[in-house]
Amino acid sequence: MFALNFKFSVIALELLFLIAGIFFFLIDKFIRNKNYAFYLTFFIIILCFGFLLFTPFGDFARAYQRDFYSATIQLFLLIGALLVVLISYAFLQEFKALNYGEFYALFLFSLIGSFIMVASQDLLTLYLGMELMSIPVYFLIASSFVYNRNSIEGSLKYFIAGAIASALIILGLALVYYSVGLLSLKEIFVQLAQGLKKRELLLALLLILAGFSIKLSLVPFHMWAPDAYQASPLPVTAFLAGIVKFALISAFIKIMMIGFSPLRIELGTFLLPISLLTILIGSLLAIKQDNIVRMLAYSSIAHVGYASLGILSGDYLGYGFIIFYMLVYLFTTIGVFGLLIYLSRLKREYLEIPSMAGVSKSLPLVSFLVLILFFSLAGVPPTAGFMAKFYIFITLLKGNLIWVAILSLLFSVIGAYPYLRVIKVIYMDSPPYEVERGEYAVSLFAPIILSVLVVILWGIYPKPAVDFIQRTLYLYMSMLLFHF
Amino acid sequence: MNWNMLIFLYLAFAMSFSSFLAIISRNPVHAVLWVLVMILHQAFLLYTLGSEFLTAVQIIVYAGAVLVLFLFVVYMINLRKEERWKVFVRRSSYGFIIFLFFLYFFFKNLAFLTALGPAFKAQLPYDLSQGSNLLWMARYLYSHYLFQFEVIGCILLVVIFGAVFLLRKLKEVG
Numbered sequence: 001m002f003a004l005n006f007k008f009s010v011i012a013l014e015l016l017f018l019i020a021g022i023f024f025f026l027i028d029k030f031i032r033n034k035n036y037a038f039y040l041t042f043f044i045i046i047l048c049f050g051f052l053l054f055t056p057f058g059d060f061a062r063a064y065q066r067d068f069y070s071a072t073i074q075l076f077l078l079i080g081a082l083l084v085v086l087i088s089y090a091f092l093q094e095f096k097a098l099n100y101g102e103f104y105a106l107f108l109f110s111l112i113g114s115f116i117m118v119a120s121q122d123l124l125t126l127y128l129g130m131e132l133m134s135i136p137v138y139f140l141i142a143s144s145f146v147y148n149r150n151s152i153e154g155s156l157k158y159f160i161a162g163a164i165a166s167a168l169i170i171l172g173l174a175l176v177y178y179s180v181g182l183l184s185l186k187e188i189f190v191q192l193a194q195g196l197k198k199r200e201l202l203l204a205l206l207l208i209l210a211g212f213s214i215k216l217s218l219v220p221f222h223m224w225a226p227d228a229y230q231a232s233p234l235p236v237t238a239f240l241a242g243i244v245k246f247a248l249i250s251a252f253i254k255i256m257m258i259g260f261s262p263l264r265i266e267l268g269t270f271l272l273p274i275s276l277l278t279i280l281i282g283s284l285l286a287i288k289q290d291n292i293v294r295m296l297a298y299s300s301i302a303h304v305g306y307a308s309l310g311i312l313s314g315d316y317l318g319y320g321f322i323i324f325y326m327l328v329y330l331f332t333t334i335g336v337f338g339l340l341i342y343l344s345r346l347k348r349e350y351l352e353i354p355s356m357a358g359v360s361k362s363l364p365l366v367s368f369l370v371l372i373l374f375f376s377l378a379g380v381p382p383t384a385g386f387m388a389k390f391y392i393f394i395t396l397l398k399g400n401l402i403w404v405a406i407l408s409l410l411f412s413v414i415g416a417y418p419y420l421r422v423i424k425v426i427y428m429d430s431p432p433y434e435v436e437r438g439e440y441a442v443s444l445f446a447p448i449i450l451s452v453l454v455v456i457l458w459g460i461y462p463k464p465a466v467d468f469i470q471r472t473l474y475l476y477m478s479m480l481l482f483h484f
Numbered sequence: 485m486n487w488n489m490l491i492f493l494y495l496a497f498a499m500s501f502s503s504f505l506a507i508i509s510r511n512p513v514h515a516v517l518w519v520l521v522m523i524l525h526q527a528f529l530l531y532t533l534g535s536e537f538l539t540a541v542q543i544i545v546y547a548g549a550v551l552v553l554f555l556f557v558v559y560m561i562n563l564r565k566e567e568r569w570k571v572f573v574r575r576s577s578y579g580f581i582i583f584l585f586f587l588y589f590f591f592k593n594l595a596f597l598t599a600l601g602p603a604f605k606a607q608l609p610y611d612l613s614q615g616s617n618l619l620w621m622a623r624y625l626y627s628h629y630l631f632q633f634e635v636i637g638c639i640l641l642v643v644i645f646g647a648v649f650l651l652r653k654l655k656e657v658g
Contacts, residue, residue, distance in 0.1 A: 004627060018638065025645050063631035102649040109642045116635060128635040135639060139646030143653065181607055 010060045013051050013074070017112045020044050021105040028101035037101035038089045041108065045082050052078065062184070063125045069476040070119035072469070073250045073323070077118075080243045080330045081111055083447040087338040088235030090444035094345050097146040098233060106136035107239070114247035118254065122184040123173050123208075126251055127166070130215070133247060134162050137240060141232040154224075154231025161224040165214035172207030175200055185259035186480075192262040205260050205267060212252050216245060218308065219278040222301050226289075229297035234344065237293060238337035241300045242330040249307055249326050253319045256311060257473075258480065264314035272312055272404065278305030279408055283415035290353050292340065295418050296333075299377060302415050303329050309408060310392050313399025316477065320470040321391040327465070328376070328388040328458060335373045335451030338444055339366060346438045353422055358431025365440075367426050369452055374423055376455045378416040384458035391466065488532070495529045498522075510567055512558045516551060523547050537618045 008015065024037060052075055059065040085107065092099040113133030120126040142155035173183060179197040180187055192201060210221075217225040229237050256264055282302030289295040307329075310322035343350035343359075343366070350356055360367035376385035389412065396405040458465055499522050506518035527542040573579070590597070610620045625633055 004630075006630070021645075022641075025648075061628065061631045063629075097653065100649070100653070102645065102652075106642070106646065106649070109638070109645075112638065124629075124632055125635065128632055128639065132635060132639050132642065135642050136646060139649060142650060146653065181609075 004061050005059070006061060007056070007058050008060075009056055010058045010066050011064060012055050013048050014112050014115055016044060016048065016051065017108045017115075021108045021112075024101040024105035024108075028105075031101070034092075034099045034101060035089075037104045038085070038092075041085050041104040042082075044108070045078060045085060048078055049075075059121065063121055064116060064119050065121050066119060067476060068472050068479065069250075069254065070115075072472040073118040073247070074115050076323075076327055076330070077111065077114055077243055077247060080246065080334065081107070083331075083334045083338075083451065084235055084239050084243065086443050086447045087238065087334065087341055088233075090338075090345075090441050091233065091235050091341045093441075095144075095147060095233065098143060103140070103143065106140050110134075110136040110140075110239070110244075114243065117247055117251045120251070120254075121186075122182075123176060123188075123255075123259070124183045126255070127169055127173065130169075130248070130251070131166065133244060134158075134215070137236065137244065138162070140236045140239075141228060144231070144233045144236075147233075148231060150227075151231040154228040157224040158228040161214050161221065165211040165221075167211075168207050168214070169211035172204040172211065175204035175207065179204070185255065188259040189261060192260065198263070201260065202263055202266055205263055206270060208255070209252075209267065209271070212248060213274065216248050216252075216304050216308075217301050218274055218304065219281050219301075220274075222278070222281070225301055226294045226297040229300075230291060230293050234293070234337050234341050237296075238334050241296070241337075242333040245300070245304060246326045246330050249304070250323060253311070253322060256314075257316070257319060257477065264311075268312040268314050271308060272401075275305045275308040275312065276404065276407060276411070278302065278308070279411045279415070283411055283417075286415070286418040287421075289418070292351050292353050292356075292422065295353070295422075296336065299415070299418065300329075300333070302411075303377075306389060306392055306408065306412075309404065310395050312401060312404065313395050315395070315399065316473055317398070317470070318392075318395035320466070320473045321388075321395055323469050323473075324462070324466050325388040325392055327469075328384040328455070331451040331454045332373050332376045332385060335369070335448050335455070336377070338448040338451075339370055339373070342366060342438065342444055342448075353425055356422070356425050357429035358426070360427045361431050362437060369448060370426060371423055372452050372455060374419040376459070378419040379412055380416075382456070382459045384455045384462065387459055387462040391462075491532060492529070495525050495532075499525045499529070512563055512567075513555070516554050516558060519554070520547055520551055523551070534612075535617050537621055 020040065024040075028034075028037070052071060055066060057066050057068075057071070085104065088103070088107075092103065110133050113129045113131070113136075115129075117126055117129030117133060120129055138155050138159045141158060142152050144151045176188060177183060179200040180191050188201065191197060213219075214221040229240065232240065256267070260267070279302050282298050282300075282305055286295050286298035286302065289298060303325075307322045307325045310318040310325065312318075340351065343356075347355075350359070372383060376383035379385045379389045393405045393409065396402070396408070502518045502522040502525065506515045506522065509515045509518060523542060523546045527539045527547070530542060531539040610624075612620075614620075615623075
């Protein structure tokens with residue numbers, strides 16, 4: 001047996017979240033004014049930014065490692081979580097029956113899971129982190145059954161899809177354990193680099209990919225996504241589309257970077273049709289939707305398809321660009337869902353696209369923010385969405401996949417239609433009635449304005465952010481064998 | 485023929501017979517009870533192989549928890565209509581063909597499958613003469629796999645919390 005170290009300072013963030021979550025569950029029954037939970041969660045997340053700077057690098061029992069990669073991804077996840085908590089405060093003021101301390105506690109538990117997932121050193125920890133991330137989300141989706149009877153159905157669909165994903169991933173883990181004898185990512189790399197057990201490990205990787213593609217709603221397994229998105233409360237949808245997918249993609253990149261990196265060309269050939277189909281079907285089905293949340297669900301399917309294009313070429317530059325893409329998508333989604341929360345507080349029917357007609361006459365500021373964020377989702381030049389797609393296409397061109405780049409470019413033209421339709425309805429249709437203006441709550445508009453600023457800034461000058469991510473990946477790869 | 489072989493043959497016969505009866509019995513409660521018989525025999529088979537922990541898991545988890553869940557489902561769903569069906573699955577002959585297919589592969593790869601057990605035993609990272617399976621498992625669980633163990637604890641905690649959360653809202657909001 002080798003020496004293990006149990007440095008609790010390494011997992012300080014997770015411990016803090018755990019204590020806070022348990023505290024909410026203990027105390028919530030006795031406090032009448034439920035806003036305490038928001039203030040406490042906000043304070044804890046702000047505290048965690050400090051913790052993230054000062055926690056030492058190192059590993060906990062060789063399962064959890066804080067290093068350049070995991071610390072950076074956790075920083076992005078924390079920023080996303082802060083924005084989601086801010087927009088959910090405004091949402092919960094309107095929907096009182098959801099306003100419990102447990103709502104925030106389940107958020108925190110889910111965050112623990114995503115943190116563990118991106119920092120895991122072996123596949124077992126990764127799988128457990130994934131479960132810990134998903135299970136609170138099932139409850140969060142089901143919790144809105146007071147307002148929306150369909151929410152239990154959507155939650156159950158997500159749960160069953162998640163159970164199938166777990167089964168597939170565990171099958172893959174069993175195959176890895178059979179062929180390597182350990183589940184650690186570095187051991188898998190050592191085995192593969194010697195050219196041993198290549199067939200078994202490829203099968204295992206494909207099973208793991210199938211499990212991940214259910215969770216990420218890649219195409220053959222995308223059916224649960226629209227129902228679950230529509231059924232859940234709006235901040236939970238933002239969490240599901242932004243943070244959960246970001247964490248899943250970065251964990252999969254971690255698997256591909258260390259563990260299975262000798263198999264990345266083989267994986268690319270399998271992933272190529274999946275990602276192209278994902279983009280096509282996500283874009284095509286988004287055209288028909290009248291409910292805007294459902295439309296955004298299909299668009300999130302398409303966006304994950306674009307992100308997975310970066311894995312195809314199999315170079316580390318592409319992995320960094322995927323993280324940039326998902327980061328831009330995270331900010332954009334949270335901004336869009338914040339605006340939807342504002343609109344749905346004014347009038348419940350605003351979630352249907354035809355009834356948004358002529359909103360720009362009475363709400364010029366909100367319509368302009370919607371315009372910028374939807375341009376970013378569609379990939380129109382002065383926004384960050386364009387730069388993110390541009391970088392992904394650059395990786396494709398570098399990997400000599402020119403026809404894939406051309407095809408996905410064509411699909412992105414199809415994918416632009418649903419966003420432009422919303423903008424056309426808002427700006428060009430005549431309003432059937434006058435709309436009264438709601439107040440601009442600070443807690444709701446601060447994250448929206450921030451995400452819009454980020455989208456514009458990175459659309460004009462993305463270099464610092466991209467360089468930051470690429471430098472992180474470079475440092476992580478070069479320090480891989482260094483024991484902190 | 486020694487005692488080991490006799491016991492194994494009895495267990496194998498009992499397991500296959502009870503699982504067959506579980507499939508063909510019309511009454512769902514009877515089917516569940518036949519599965520219980522099968523699981524108990526399976527537990528004993530694992531005990532003869534020297535893995536006492538798996539025996540305990542088999543009895544506690546499968547016989548104790550999973551089958552009780554099955555019984556709940558059987559009681560909750562009204563199966564009267566299904567019981568009166570002459571044939572439950574049509575074209576079951578296709579299933580028989582698939583069964584023959586699997587049987588063929590089983591016998592074709594028999595040598596490979598029988599070599600799997602000793603290969604795994606040779607790969608074991610611990611020495612069974614130094615302590616029982618249970619002891620080694622406990623040692624690993626509280627040292628190498630401590631983090632994973634704690635994460636599983638967290639998952640169970642979250643599940644309990646979530647169930648309580650939903651029920652509390654059902655009570656307070658309606």
